[in-house]
Amino acid sequence: MLSKATRQLIERPGEVASGRLQCCLGVAIFRLLMRSGVGTGGRGDPVPPRPRSTRNPTRFPALSTTICALEKTGHSLSSDMFGLPRSHLMASGSESQGRRGTERPQVLLLRRPLSVLHEALSARFQLLRPWESPVPFDRFLAAHAAGVRALLVTGLTPVDGPLLDALPALRFIVTTSSGVNHIDLAECARRGIAVANAGTIFSLDVAEYAVGLLIDVLRRVSASDRYVRRGLWPRAGDYPLGSKLGSKRVGIVGLGSIGSEIAKRLEAFGCSISYFSRSRKPQVPYTYFPSVGDLAAESNVLVLSCALTKETYHIINRDVMSALGKDGIIINVGRGALVDEAELVKHLMQGEIGGAGLDVFEHEPAVPEELFCMDNVVLSAHFAVHTLEMSSELCQLMIANLNAFFSDRPLLTPVLVRT
């Protein structure tokens, strides 16, 4: 039996970005992928990605299959979007239907993924799409997923013991995120299920987003943009002064790939960098602090770029906020639950902390409404990873990991390997 939380999440509709936007974006990136020749060969057998020089840049494998799949989900397509006449596509439809049945490996999805990824996956794998089925999720799995060996998790959908119980043949999970706090790794290890994530492909996007948020908070970019758009500049005069970024002491919580990219960038702005991490990193030139409290006491800014684990849950608590001080700024591009959100809101309301740039929240998409009227806070909807560049890189990485699993080769970005 699936846990109620998991079932609810799965049965909720997927992305609600407009269908047309998804399709248009999907086409653009699908073409990009096709041109770069990533993924399987034309027959649908999983093969290792070929070197660039041998790729056929003009092939469009199983395009009609993709169209059939998309049509099932309610997307309507015109020849304009794909740049090909529809008659051409329908003619090859039956041919690819036959191919689809036997040769391509099965991958279970739990929710409808972003179009970009969906199209790329459909071209290479036989996808099990429970949201398309009229039967309840539990019964769908029982009927169709008894033999499925691979699961692709999108949207941070939780993977827990009960779900794994329903997938007895599962041997591989890959998630489109870097974080894996939504996956019960202990249960996966117990069952011999390997897990892969998105590795470090988000690092550039998240790092620059963190820097953008920090500049925005200190220099009131979004707040003064609102001021201008409301017509206040001529009426109410110059906007109040902000705070200089240079020589701020920045404390990075979690100096992994993302934290390192953030550090590198902020150094160029004249910030001094310190960090807290599970262990000291002797090869980096930054000052290490053995606790977040100590780090906060010596910093003007805390940037959170660590994984969410039992140890880091609410790592930014009231004591840390006090240590950071009245002018302190918190930038969170990790997970909402790294911060005691209720305490943060209280501190902000009482002027006990200088400001915050938040891309993540404890109960997304719910955001404490007290923050909506604050000018020293910048809010974002978990967008730090979402760039066109990342999107195409993510598709490639997900497919490469799935291909590696199906051909018994080492995973590219493993989090847990089968022993």
Added chain:
Amino acid sequence: MESLGVLLPIPMNAYLESELDRRYKVFRLWESPPERRQDFIRANAAAIRAVVGNSKAGADADTIDALPRLEIVACFSVGLDKVDLAKCRERGIRVTNTPDVLTDDVADLAIGLAIAVLRRLCQADRFVRSGAWLSKGGYKLTTRFSGKTIGIIGLGRIGLAVAKRAEAFGCPISYYSRSEKPNTNYKYYSNLIDLAANCHVLVVACPLTEETYHIVNREVLDALGPKGVLVNIGRGPHVDEPELVAALREGRLGGAGLDVFEQEPDVPEELFGMENVVLVPHVGSGTNETRNAMADLVIGNLEAHVMNKPLLTPVV
């Protein structure tokens, strides 16, 4: 010795004013109604030996002519476009500005604006505050800033500071300048259209002069193109503003991050409805730390002048 009479045309900064009041006799031009200001200047001309200017008001030819005892114009800005430098030279009037102390802030803002436009930061903030995340969900794919080619107009102090920051994001740097700079590895373009055609983000970081007035015109905007982003941290008149608005409206330009406008504080209202622009009210040097440092420099220059010592940051 007679206290230095200082003309302050508009309010600039409370700390600056209090420091000026402590040392000198300050004549606040804005305290007279507009139609009486000429009279005010005439009435006090005998006492006024200094003018403190900034990006909005300085010492034009008429003002200089009306102040026969003017000895020094100390600008609370690095830009000198509101000072008639030729006339000052002619009259032997010293001119100072506030370089270096504001370089970091302006460069920080340039990068902040570029990221905000490409990654739609303000748009995201609006999205959350409107409650739309709860009801609509969804996301938009934005464009990564890291690794994009940055084109800089003017590779002076601020241009170099922008380049240094952008390099930390892996951005290749190109520039257009009156002449090629000897000690950089950045790619030089002797033609602004070529620079615009070959970069993703174009940053205006040069002084405003007769030559650079409307230097970003329709041709440059078209060369920058539908995916290109303009960042203006210079002066509004660097850019042909109606052409900019048209280019954005028609999708010929990808986006713009603007700190300055041709007719501040008026901003073309058509921009208010656009997602691909970020509009900030001339806050380039707008931090407490920097404005205090700028004020100290203005005072330092005036003090040096009064005591016949070398000026700290003279231009003329």
